[in-house]
Amino acid sequence: MSNEKILVTQPLLPPLEEFIPYLEKIWESKWLTNNGQFHQQLEQALCTYLGVKHICLFSNGTLALITALQALRITGEVITTPFSFVATTHALWWNNIKPVFADIEPHTYNLDPEKVEAAITPNTTAIMPVHVYGNPCKLEAFQQIADTYNLKLIYDAAHAFGVEVNGQSVLNFGDLSVLSFHATKVFNTFEGGAIVCHDEKMKRHIDDLKNFGFRGETTVIAPGINAKMNELQAAFGLLQLKYIDEAREKRKQIAETYREELAGIKGIHCLNDLPNTKHAYSYFPILVEEHEFGMSRDELYAKLKENNIFSRRYFYPLISNFPTYRGLTSANRDNLPVANNIAEKVLCLPIYSSLSHKHVSEVINILKASTK
Numbered sequence: 044m045s046n047e048k049i050l051v052t053q054p055l056l057p058p059l060e061e062f063i064p065y066l067e068k069i070w071e072s073k074w075l076t077n078n079g080q081f082h083q084q085l086e087q088a089l090c091t092y093l094g095v096k097h098i099c100l101f102s103n104g105t106l107a108l109i110t111a112l113q114a115l116r117i118t119g120e121v122i123t124t125p126f127s128f129v130a131t132t133h134a135l136w137w138n139n140i141k142p143v144f145a146d147i148e149p150h151t152y153n154l155d156p157e158k159v160e161a162a163i164t165p166n167t168t169a170i171m172p173v174h175v176y177g178n179p180c181k182l183e184a185f186q187q188i189a190d191t192y193n194l195k196l197i198y199d200a201a202h203a204f205g206v207e208v209n210g211q212s213v214l215n216f217g218d219l220s221v222l223s224f225h226a227t228k229v230f231n232t233f234e235g236g237a238i239v240c241h242d243e244k245m246k247r248h249i250d251d252l253k254n255f256g257f258r259g260e261t262t263v264i265a266p267g268i269n270a271k272m273n274e275l276q277a278a279f280g281l282l283q284l285k286y287i288d289e290a291r292e293k294r295k296q297i298a299e300t301y302r303e304e305l306a307g308i309k310g311i312h313c314l315n316d317l318p319n320t321k322h323a324y325s326y327f328p329i330l331v332e333e334h335e336f337g338m339s340r341d342e343l344y345a346k347l348k349e350n351n352i353f354s355r356r357y358f359y360p361l362i363s364n365f366p367t368y369r370g371l372t373s374a375n376r377d378n379l380p381v382a383n384n385i386a387e388k389v390l391c392l393p394i395y396s397s398l399s400h401k402h403v404s405e406v407i408n409i410l411k412a413s414t415k
């Protein structure tokens with residue numbers, strides 16, 4: 044048993060002394076929020092790092108999602124996935140939009156474009172897929188559906204920091220993409236988030252919306268909200284960017300070790316890397332097939348916990364099974380067989396850049412010792 048608690052993730056924290064000069068600058072400027080120097084610098088730095096044209100920083104990813112829907116004036120019904128963090132659907136609810144759940148693909152756990160097409164009604168206005176665990180959705184298929192039916196396409200890209208397909212950021216697809224920089228994410232600003240958009244006009248609109256709708260000192264163009272990222276968050280983001288490549292490489296190595304070592308265990312299935320894709324390695328999900336493995340997912344979860352290893356059952360329960368949403372017709376289990384099946388079997392193992400080899404081995408050894 045591990046003497047230390049091994050959590051599913053730990054935040055990337057650069058050396059504290061390197062943060063002090065940023066704090067000194069904030070104190071000197073006396074400018075704490077509202078598009079300050081670090082906010083501006085982080086926007087530029089992220090555009091370059093991520094390979095995107097425009098980015099609007101937010102105080103968190105949920106407010107960015109809510110604002111993205113406002114920016115595109117989405118109403119009516121939006122087709123989305125039940126296999127995500129609950130904020131994806133909550134953002135629709137907060138906009139008075141009816142979520143319509145469609146099932147996911149068995150091999151990527153992402154929203155299935157065919158199921159989306161079948162769920163379109165005259166009230167559908169948009170599709171909101173999630174790049175779950177950072178695995179890119181079927182980008183072209185979704186764009187084709189959006190074009191054919193004249194729908195908006197908003198990606199919840201909370202897990203997809205730095206993810207590329209054929210050398211192109213996934214954030215450049217769809218009308219808008221939303222990132223989360225929450226402490227648990229690959230790149231974090233304690234709390235934080237962003238919307239990626241493709242033109243200057245939309246950037247300005249979103250920037251207005253996240254600042255109460257103000258354009259200039261005395262004009263309010265829309266009922267905006269307060270969702271601005273502050274200078275402490277932005278400064279921390281700038282410092283963190285210096286360490287991000289190293290951190291991503293470490294995550295990749297851990298994922299490779301898990302894959303190699305778990306390959307021989309009957310009843311444990313890992314998600315494969317997708318072709319021509321630069322992954323984020325945000326999470327390391329496995330599927331536990333009880334009959335082959337000899338233990339259910341929940342039994343394995345409990346056994347890891349007894350050994351001080353805190354894996355997480357992301358994303359269980361499915362969003363469609365929470366009381367707020369389970370009354371919707373589309374939330375019926377018969378409509379979502381794949382998502383319900385995956386949610387019963389999935390377990391996310393610890394992965395973060397400072398996770399030691401010793402701890403990775405401890406996790407692997409418990410899995411090996413648990414098989415029948």
Ligand SMILES: Cc1ncc(COP(=O)(O)O)c(C=O)c1O
Pocket residue numbers: 103104105106127128130131173199201202222223224225234235236
């Ligand atoms: C898929 C997904 N969407 C949205 C969010 C919400 O982001 P935040 O926590 O930054 O509000 C998260 C995670 O936290 C998430 O995992």
